[in-house]
Amino acid sequence: MAAIGHGRKPIVERILEPAEAVKKIQGLPQVPIRSQIANEVIGISYGFFSPLEGFMNSADVDSVCKKMRLASGVVWSIPIVFDMSDAEIGKYGITPGKSVVLTYMGNPMALFEVEEIFTYDKKEMAQAIYGTTEDKHPGCARTYKYAEKFIGGKITLVNRPKINEPYGPYFITPLEMRKKFEERGWKRIVAHQTRNVPHTGHEWLMKGAWSQTYAELPIDKPYVGVLVNAIIGEKRKGDYIDEAIILTQDELRKSGYFGDHNHLTSLTFWDMRYAGPKEAVFHSILRTNLGLTHHMFGRDHAGVGTYYGAYDAHNLLATIQDELDITPVYSMNWLYCPHCGEVTSEGLCNHKSEWQKFSGTLIRSIVDDGVKPPRLIFRPEVFDLVMECAEKYGFGSPFVTDEYLEKRTPVFSIEPLKA
Amino acid sequence: MSEGKYPINLWVNEERYAKLQAAGLADMCKEAMAGLKVIYVYANDAQKDKILQVIPQAKFDSATTKSIELIPRKQKDKIFDLVIQKKSIDVLDDFLKTF
Ligand SMILES: [Zn+2]
Numbered sequence: 001m002a003a004i005g006h007g008r009k010p011i012v013e014r015i016l017e018p019a020e021a022v023k024k025i026q027g028l029p030q031v032p033i034r035s036q037i038a039n040e041v042i043g044i045s046y047g048f049f050s051p052l053e054g055f056m057n058s059a060d061v062d063s064v065c066k067k068m069r070l071a072s073g074v075v076w077s078i079p080i081v082f083d084m085s086d087a088e089i090g091k092y093g094i095t096p097g098k099s100v101v102l103t104y105m106g107n108p109m110a111l112f113e114v115e116e117i118f119t120y121d122k123k124e125m126a127q128a129i130y131g132t133t134e135d136k137h138p139g140c141a142r143t144y145k146y147a148e149k150f151i152g153g154k155i156t157l158v159n160r161p162k163i164n165e166p167y168g169p170y171f172i173t174p175l176e177m178r179k180k181f182e183e184r185g186w187k188r189i190v191a192h193q194t195r196n197v198p199h200t201g202h203e204w205l206m207k208g209a210w211s212q213t214y215a216e217l218p219i220d221k222p223y224v225g226v227l228v229n230a231i232i233g234e235k236r237k238g239d240y241i242d243e244a245i246i247l248t249q250d251e252l253r254k255s256g257y258f259g260d261h262n263h264l265t266s267l268t269f270w271d272m273r274y275a276g277p278k279e280a281v282f283h284s285i286l287r288t289n290l291g292l293t294h295h296m297f298g299r300d301h302a303g304v305g306t307y308y309g310a311y312d313a314h315n316l317l318a319t320i321q322d323e324l325d326i327t328p329v330y331s332m333n334w335l336y337c338p339h340c341g342e343v344t345s346e347g348l349c350n351h352k353s354e355w356q357k358f359s360g361t362l363i364r365s366i367v368d369d370g371v372k373p374p375r376l377i378f379r380p381e382v383f384d385l386v387m388e389c390a391e392k393y394g395f396g397s398p399f400v401t402d403e404y405l406e407k408r409t410p411v412f413s414i415e416p417l418k419a
Numbered sequence: 420m421s422e423g424k425y426p427i428n429l430w431v432n433e434e435r436y437a438k439l440q441a442a443g444l445a446d447m448c449k450e451a452m453a454g455l456k457v458i459y460v461y462a463n464d465a466q467k468d469k470i471l472q473v474i475p476q477a478k479f480d481s482a483t484t485k486s487i488e489l490i491p492r493k494q495k496d497k498i499f500d501l502v503i504q505k506k507s508i509d510v511l512d513d514f515l516k517t518f
Contacts, residue, residue: 300482333483336452356451359483362428366455368492369430376453 003178005050005289007074008325011174014045014053014156016111021158022419025101025108029092036142038104038414039233039269040080045110045157046173048268050289055082057152058118065120065128068281068320075323077281078129078273081120082112082153083146089117094151101158104414108159115153122146129278132307139273139304161412170230170246171412172266177227178291180264186225188213190294190329191287193302195231195272197240197248197386197398199363199378200343203257204334208345209296210262212329222261227292232411233271239400242411244389248382255381266290269411276301276308277316281324284317288326298331333357336377343376423464425479426486427511429499431456442503458508460498462487466511473518 002010016024033041043049051074056064059071061079070076084094092100094114102110126133126140135141163171172180181189190213192206206226217223228249232242250265252258268286273279279302287295297317299310317328332347336358339351349355358377366373372383390398395407431439431448436456439445448456462470470487471477478489490498497517501510 338450338453341453357483358452359480361478361480361488362484362486365428365488365490366430366452368489369495370432370434370492371430371455374453374455 003047003175003291004325005047005174006285006325007051007072007323009051009074011047011050011289013047013173013175014154015160016156016158018159018417019419021108021111022417024111025158025417028099028101028111029094030103030108031088031092031094031100031112032106033102033104033109035104036234036271037082037102038109039271041102041104041110041155041157042161042269042412044080044155046175048174048286048289049080050174052076052080054113054115054154055150055152056080057116058120058150060152061118061120061125061150065125068278075281075320076285077278078275079125081146082151084149084151085147086149088147089149089151096153102155105410107414108417109157109161109414111156111158112151113154113156114151116151118150118152119148120150129273129275130307131276137274137304137307139275142271142273159414159417162415163412164409166243166247167232167267167411170250170265170267172264172290174289174291177266181225181291184225184261184264185221185223187217187223188293189225189227189291190296191283191290191292191326192226192228192296193231193283194228194249195239195245196360197244198252198382199358199360199373200376201334201358203252203379204343204345205296205298205331206258206263208334209294209329209331213294224262226258226263227287227290228263228265229287229290230265230267231270231272232267233269235400235405237400237402237405240386240398241389241394241400241404241408243393244386244398247389248385251381251385252379255379257379267411272302274302274304276303277313280313280317281320284324284326284328288324292326294327294329296329296331298333423467425462425467426459427462427470427490427495427498428486428488429458429460429495429502431458435499438499438503442506444503444506447502447508458499458502460502460508460511462511466515469515469518470511473515 005011063071064076099113101108122143123133126143130139190209214224253263301313336356337344337349337351339354386398395403451457480488
């Protein structure tokens with residue numbers, strides 16, 4: 001059975017085997033790319049971004065900005081563009097109709113069949129996608145940093161990325177993902193989007209979403225799984241390091257808070273745009289391509305600052321629900337109630353005046369003060385692993401520092417291409 | 420609008436608890452989050468703004484806890500020592516004078 005992705009299109013990997021790849025790229029101009037573009041090349045090639053086959057041309061960009069759709073009519077919310085300065089276009093001889101080879105870390109990564117060179121008003125793009133043109137919005141800032149021209153054309157991977165440890169087990173492509181679900185017998189899978197080390201508030205969000213997703217299914221066997229899909233991309237100082245995020249998420253399964261029967265951790269390469277509602281639509285698309293049936297959304301999903309209302313994403317999703325093959329699962333927050341003596345949902349407990357809300361930041365302050373957070377709000381196995389990751393990967397800190405940015409092991413590498 | 424009241428959570432580790440006991444102030448601790456000891460020092464609007472200004476790492480968690488977080492340990496130790504010295508949680512003006 002074909003794997004069907006977003007827009008009800010079959011997922012097709014755009015990847016050449018090495019022998020053919022070597023021939024195909026012989027003599028082509030080599031164009032180095034930065035990490036954002038490399039992340040998106042992977043997204044396109046393996047079908048994470050299906051039905052995209054390459055970087056968008058002007059018709060798609062314009063349609064995405066104005067109608068939240070590709071030119072074909074399929075829902076799409078964020079432009080996936082390849083930018084380049086006029087000087088570089090001249091230097092590499094970029095011409096519509098001619099192919100170039102994109103290189104990353106000095107080695108060939110993908111074939112880029114250039115179809116179109118165009119411009120697009122960046123302010124218009126920012127306003128359309130982010131609802132603001134303020135450059136302090138990180139998505140707008142990213143848009144304004146694009147070089148003056150955009151280049152549209154198809155992408156084919158010529159060299160599979162080598163996923164470095166400890167990330168190896170977590171890079172699961174859309175086609176592989178479906179096999180994993182089948183092996184486990186899951187009929188419904190709910191996505192948990194994260195860029196965090198989990199506290200029990202997150203854990204209960206997942207447990208609550210599992211329950212919501214389970215609904216009327218029989219209970220003779222485990223039929224529902226939670227897929228943690230960590231977004232791995234550009235890091236900012238003070239974020240948790242990637243190793244700590246991915247390993248602690250998986251630790252919830254290993255330590256028995258979940259199990260193999262209901263929990264799987266994976267990653268997707270993507271530089272967050274913080275586009276709030278538009279990012280929620282993008283996440284729905286991404287997880288549809290991963291073969292999921294349900295997607296968790298909390299309040300202010302993928303938002304930043306005060307740009308979006310708490311329910312803007314939910315409202316936007318509702319307008320296109322018929323065209324998305326993934327069902328949103330809305331989550332209320334979990335908190336500690338000393339009266340109940342447990343972590344509970346704000347939708348359940350009524351001891352409002354006694355509630356103690358907690359967040360990742362609050363837990364960080366507990367740790368900073370030299371106190372071990374109690375297991376009801378932060379699992380000891382997670383705590384120990386965070387500390388271990390700090391030593392092993394973080395140069396002493398579980399949070400991103402200048403030293404980490406400079407010396408960390410990249411999540412993936414592109415190695416020399418050998419036929 | 421009423422005056423804001425924003426807690427700084429001084430989480431009481433063993434060392435801090437020993438100091439509190441020595442000063443006879445152990446009962447200043449409140450219990451939070453299933454077994455943690457904490458002293459809440461409250462900032463008003465002006466104090467909150469000043470703290471965020473003089474301690475650039477500090478962050479007001481407006482989304483969830485409405486508390487002032489990520490104040491470096493050294494600065495929190497200073498606040499804690501002032502609490503012991505004055506036997507009171509009303510210490511932020513004194514703390515801010517040191518900047
Ligand atoms: Zn309660």
